[in-house]
Amino acid sequence: MRAVRGLWHWRHNPLCRATDLMEAWVALAALLLILLVAPVIGALAGSAAQEDLQRAVREQEESRRLVTATVVRKLERSALAADPETAVRDNRSRVQARWTAPDGTGRSGPVTARLRDPEPGDRFALWTDAQGRTAARPLDSATATTHAVLAGFGAALLTVCLVEGGRRLVVWRMVLRRYARWDQAWDRAGPDWGRTGTGS
Known part of the structure; x- marks a missing residue:
């Protein structure tokens, strides 16, 4: 969330790195997936479970x-x-x-x-x-409905966890790449970076 708020803050800042913007965009995409996709997946899973469980209720009542x-x-x-x-x-x-x-x-x-x-x-x-x-x-039908609702919540929660896990993985890879670039920059600067231009 901090990265999403930072997206607006960094938009015209000259100190903003490309990775900062990319990190904020990844966080915004993850937030949109959590808010829009997770409820849909939960509803679809819950309705599918409800249909199957109600069919099982009817079959058990008949048999x-x-x-x-x-x-x-x-x-x-x-x-x-x-x-x-x-x-x-x-x-x-x-x-x-x-x-x-x-x-x-x-x-x-x-x-x-x-x-x-x-x-x-x-x-x-x-x-x-x-x-x-x-x-x-x-x-009974009420218990079947309760199980279906729990299945829907579980599917939505699993979707949220997967999206957040994916976001963390992407950000972790970006941070590793950033550290690798810093190491390359330090290697190019050489061991006497502090004395450059001092005439020693």
Whole structure:
């Protein structure tokens, strides 16, 4: 930003080097890319993610069914279960349950139920696929939209980082070239530059 402000300041200054102007123009181009291109890329990425995620929501809603399962018995927690302190606060339990698949066949198996202290005969909701196998809860539309917005912000932020990284790389190369020119100028001046014209 300092270089962009300096662009106006240096425009008629006789001490302005070509590299100073070039550095300011590079900064101005980077700023314009950040302000104009990054939001467009973010919007395009967000809308593409929204379209894909909403399609996934529709597919999951079509392929998954909410059925009512019945607890057969409570299953013991495995030895590899999570921390016992968090398990006390968790309102889910492993149970052996039975349910009816969407095609009418009976199914049973170990599942996780949102019951704190399940007893045989307790009923709970369970998501299954079309064949009656247990499945994760389908993604809802609001969560999909949130993910799409985050994807758009992420794409815009990545664009900003790439543009700023490119600007820094270009400026770094310009500074290296400037230092190389200074070294050449010092070499041409020679080792007695301080005594030139003194008659010694």
